[in-house]
Amino acid sequence: MTVENALAGLAEQGWVAEAEADEAVSRRVGRPARRFRFRAEAGCMLGFDIGLHKVLAIVADLRGQVLGTRRTAVTPALPAEERLAAARRLGHCTLRSAGLTAQDVRGVGVGTTGVVAADGTVTRSDLLPDWTGTDLVTAFTEPFDAPVMAGNDARLAALAEHWRGAAAGTEDVLYIHVGRRISSGLLIGGKVHTGRHGAAGELGVLPSSRWDTAPGRLLAHWADPQTLFAAAGAGEAKALAALEDFADDLAQGVAAMTLTLDPELVAVGGGLSRAGRLITDPLSRRLAELCLFPVPVAASQLGDEAVALGGIRLALNAVERELFDVNG
Incomplete structure (x- = not known):
């Protein structure tokens, strides 16, 4: 009766509705079971x-x-x-x-x-x-x-990647946003870690991380990111070298955070993550040199x-x- 009362309350609030009986399922002797469904349209x-x-x-x-x-x-x-x-x-x-x-x-x-x-x-x-x-x-x-x-x-963004993106199925995740700026988010045990002031992961404020100047250096000689990505995809040496240098800049901060968190995955999102493996592969190689253990690096599946x-x-x-x- 307690379950029925709870369902009645949820139905009154509009969260659930009684589902139609499935005629294909043979009934057992006795009182027929009532079936309910969650009203996602509520x-x-x-x-x-x-x-x-x-x-x-x-x-x-x-x-x-x-x-x-x-x-x-x-x-x-x-x-x-x-x-x-x-x-x-x-x-x-x-x-x-x-x-x-x-x-x-x-x-x-x-x-x-x-x-x-x-x-x-x-x-x-x-x-x-x-x-x-x-x-x-x-x-x-x-x-x-x-x-x-x-x-x-x-x-x-880290929470979304854990929900239905590149970090689905993982619990400890380091998310790196790479765009006109670089920032990060941490998931520990599948939950967002914010810290005392909400500033956990704000590594970009440290000049030694090189995060504050890395996007500017990457795009200094290119009209826009898509031009750079197209050139790198075509194998142009200058473009590939630029992305390698960017991954090296990125790795300084990512390695420090990886050594601190020891995550299952590093997820890379933001506008520059559209480069895909042109960024994740060199970043992965650099992290392998800097960290104690290899860590998978994946590009975001959710875009902007x-x-x-x-x-x-x-x-x-x-x-x-x-x-x-x-x-x-």
Whole structure:
């Protein structure tokens, strides 16, 4: 009876529905069993990636199935309030494209650049100075009338890779974002490790890591990353040498973190990860020289949607805790 009462409560809240009986299954003697299904369509989740040059929004059902994706370009000079307004507008647009409204939203997950505290406040952002102090929870709670979770973009990308990307099936993961900047996220026991101030993995602040200048050196003599990747793919010596040098720069910080965490996998995401094995292979070779044990290196499977998908997963975790945690 306790199970029936629990199911009745979930059905009343719209989370489950009684499933039709399967006529192909022969009935046993006695009272027929009632079957229930989880209503993934009972609401939706919104995930955001708010960056320097773009804002990306994803809407998904309660199983995490993506229903719609939208993105818009922004600039680093855009004031914080306008950046937030652009994200909120994009969120509503993404909902409409999926035939949904703000009333359908059950949770929101926001990923962004900078150090993000546990309460969803950006406590430090060197790339967007006026972003420091932004309260992401307050900024998104009222427009979507749902619980809001927020975190650093690289950490949410790591969570997404663990959920449905290159790090699926692994527990201890080092995620490296390589783009116009380099940053990292840590998973320990399958959970995001943020540290006391939300700054775990911010190795790029150390000049000796070479992370702060590596992207600029890589792209100094190329019109854009795609031109570089095409040249390297064609075997052009200058392009291959540039990627080898970049992997060497990247390896200084990755090796230090690998020796600290001893991860099962190093996942490489961000715009420059589109080079695939042209970056992961030389990085793997360099790590083998620097570390005590070899560690697999894999390119992201989620592309530039990783952060927003991590926001979806973060919000789903919060909803699942609310539904399934049992207090004494």
